[in-house]
Amino acid sequence: MGQGIATILSRNAEEITRRTGRHIEVTHAAVRDVAKAQGVVDSHALNVSITDNAASIVSNPDIDIVCEVMGGEQPALDLSLTALAHGKHLVTANKALVAMHGNTLFAAAQKYQVMFGFEPAVAGGIPVIKAIREGLAANRVQSVVGIINGTGNFILTAMSDQGRDFDDVLDEAQALGYAEADPSFDVDGIDAAHKLAILAAIAFGMPLKFDELLIEGIRAIQQEDVVYAKELGYVVKHLGVARRRETEAGPAVELRVHPTLIPQRQLLANVHGVMNAVLVDCDALGQTLYYGPGAGSEPTGSAAVADITDMVRALSGRKDSKPPGSAVGHILPPLGFQTNALIELPVLTADDIETGYYCRITAEDKSGVMASIAGIFARHNISLEAIRQQEPDALNAADESTDTLLPIVLLSHRVREAVMRAAIAEVEALASVPRAVTLLRVETL
Amino acid sequence: MGQGIATILSRNAEEITRRTGRHIEVTHAAVRDVAKAQGVVDSHALNVSITDNAASIVSNPDIDIVCEVMGGEQPALDLSLTALAHGKHLVTANKALVAMHGNTLFAAAQKYQVMFGFEPAVAGGIPVIKAIREGLAANRVQSVVGIINGTGNFILTAMSDQGRDFDDVLDEAQALGYAEADPSFDVDGIDAAHKLAILAAIAFGMPLKFDELLIEGIRAIQQEDVVYAKELGYVVKHLGVARRRETEAGPAVELRVHPTLIPQRQLLANVHGVMNAVLVDCDALGQTLYYGPGAGSEPTGSAAVADITDMVRALSGRKDSKPPGSAVGHILPPLGFQTNALIELPVLTADDIETGYYCRITAEDKSGVMASIAGIFARHNISLEAIRQQEPDALNAADESTDTLLPIVLLSHRVREAVMRAAIAEVEALASVPRAVTLLRVETL
DSSP: HHHHHHHHHHHTHHHHHHHHHSOOOOOOOSSSSSHHHHHHHHHHTTEEEEEEEEHHHHTTOOOOOEEEEOOTTTTTTHHHHHHHTTOOEEEEEHHHHHHHHHHHHHHHHHHHHEEEEEEGGGGGGOOHHHHHIIITTTTEEEEEEOOOOOOHHHHHHHHHHHHHHHHHHHHHHHHHSSSSSSSSHHHHHHHHHHHHHHHHHHHHTTOOOOGOOOOOSSSSSSSSHHHHHHHTTTEEEEEEEEEEEEEEEEEEEEEEEEEEETTTSSSSGOOOEEEEEEEEEEEETTTEEEEOOOOOHHHHHHHHHHHHHHHHHHHHHSSSSSSSSOOOGGOOTTTTTOOOGGGOOOBBOOOOEEEEEEEEEESOTTTTTHHHHHHHHTTTTOEEEEEOOOSSHHHHHHHHHGGGGGEEEEEEEEEEEHHHHHHHHHHHHTTOOOSOEEEOOOOOO | OOOHHHHHHTTTTHHHHHHHHSSSOEEEOOOOOOHHHHHHHHTOOOOEESSSOEEEEEEETTOEEEEOOOSSSSHHHHHHHHHHHHTOOOEEOHHHHHHHHHHHHHHHHHHHTOOEEOGGGGGGTTOHIIIIIIIISSEEEEEEEEEOOOOHHHHHHHHHOOOOOOOHHHHHHHHHTSOOOHHHHHOOOOOHHHHHHHHHHHTOOOOOOGGGGGEESSSSSSHHHHHHHTTTTTEEEEEEEEEEEETTTTEEEEEEEEEEETTTTTTGOOOOTTTEEEEETTTTTTEEEEEEEEEOOHHHHHHHHHHHHHHHHHTTTTTTTTTOOOGGGGGGTSSSOOOOOOOOOBBOOGGGOOEEEEEEEEESTTTHHHHHHHHHHHHOOEEEEEEEEEEEEEHHHOOOTTTTEEEEEEEEEEEHHHHHHHHHHHHHHHHOOOOEEEEEEEEOO
């Protein structure tokens, strides 16, 4: 990604200078492999000083803006804090860093009155941080719902379009370089959770609460659930959902990352492959959606350079453009809310979230089973949108010893998760239901 | 829309103050009907001074920001220029004003070093001006393609989903208040053209060239073309297209507004009803899309208040926050490009644009007709993607005297429009083609 930034600043130097009115130059770069980087710099005849000592950059008084693209928690955190303390404006692509240490970093940016940009940390190149933080500033945001992990969306798209299984598509994603050798960061939802924590903080003006997120990945998604969802008019997507809720105890938020059924007619359902999209619902404007590439060296580089140009523009508007003390930091605080105006919104636990649910129940093919199941949901006051007894063929072909098993699929309207789980426990306790129930959440958007 | 802004600033005062760090107050309003406005102000116990003398507001030294939502060319232009000359930062929702007089207004904003915002002038509440001007600042923009007139999209959506005719749906749009009694501004493409001229200036860093746009509306769209398009996997949308082209004479742009066939699988094809969306293609980032409500008092009010909060933030970052002389104007010039760095990009004429084409030819049902037509396209080196002889039933039911007529539909690959028109002229000269050919443009996006 560092190379993406350098490439863009070099290739588009003229266009960027037309915009900012001044030339932006990469003067120093700290890298792991000095010899290799020096070779790149020499071959492009660039005037960049290469070092493997990042500490020398973050304290260099000649540097205005530091861009952190190394990833990981340390030494990125210490280096970033040192940069801020030395009055550098900071751009970071490091979502883990912002999600887990954003509160510390933002306080430091406020203390040293410098600008802190992290557009590349969420949804790749899509300018969604800017859109929410500035473009929607007139609004009270109600919810942010996004496809914010390209690897996961690639896998689910292939499972849906090509009828393939999770493991099979994961192999392909790894071969194509979309997924790492250890894919857990993507397919277990950690990466999406980092981004959702950041989006929620910006949307609601609250501190980062990564530790309190509900996080579920896509490993457990079965091909048959993708098929049944499609028959019901839905698509399975891995979503991040941040939603403001008014509870009896006061305002709160749901923060959750999980596979979700959404209606096929929704734009989000038509976001395919490695693309990302974020749907924001707010009071004055209504629903807006932001779509684009969620990863890649140049797309994320584009977001970093956008943050850099914002900083250059702000600095250019001032005579006293040298930090520290330039006091431009509070033009736009990192979250778009004044640091002393953040609100502690409690994060609802899994029991208290409310969505629709998709349940796949494997039951014996006996009379009265459907009635028993429907009765349980009725007693829990769970209103059902659809209930379907599926053809047992596929199920039994895979497991010949149990030729009397029958898949029953149902969709519920919105209900508290604790209520749904209590009902499912009763269903699973039925003698005629020999297997665990598959439960997926549904968002109608 | 003025009321939308006042409502938002009042209802969301706390949320907006959390963001900007200071309270934003509407202190003066110029209106047509003073008594009516005074009644609204009194009933909400607002402290707003009401007048019918707009000139008194634009020269009032106590006012920092003027918001122009009156519409029309005059007196909006004179009032805006007076406001700028008095050092007011200006927000306008007036797309006709910006499209036709933007060059004059931007020069005045530069001269008096004030900020000029026009987010509400394009695509309603979607922060697409900000996205292109700031979020994509790292990029060389290749094209901007948008559904930027909600009325037109409402009509085309109903024609496609419900199989209704243009006139029928227009009546409904008028009854619902989506279309004016005189709908020409919307359905003849003028409104979309205003917005496209603005988008092109921001995307390419060029002066506004509204007078040079190719503008076609949707009145001529027939139900049968919507149906045939669907059979070919396309949807008919009214698009604004701004595209950078490298020609033998150097860089140039296509600026055009017209009904267009786009593939059903594209996100833009799934933008329904009065919603707007803008697809931007640029070099580092690739394709991004921005979707949301294109009209309405609160959505456009949201965009105006976003511009206002940007201004308040920029002013708050400075000790010398009083215009004139505060020199904040060049933090962000109106088009996002430095005023002295705009480039004169010639606008290609209709002859020189290049797209795909959909042609519907009504021919007599005789042997050899298809061969004659195909031969003409071949001689002009127009490569065809599809050619279909349609069922003649519908056509002949409407016109019993000509029961031998046959509709032939073809799709061409990308070709210069002059070449296509020459071929069509030859087709229309055939004795077996008794009617004018229907020609629609195709964009694969």
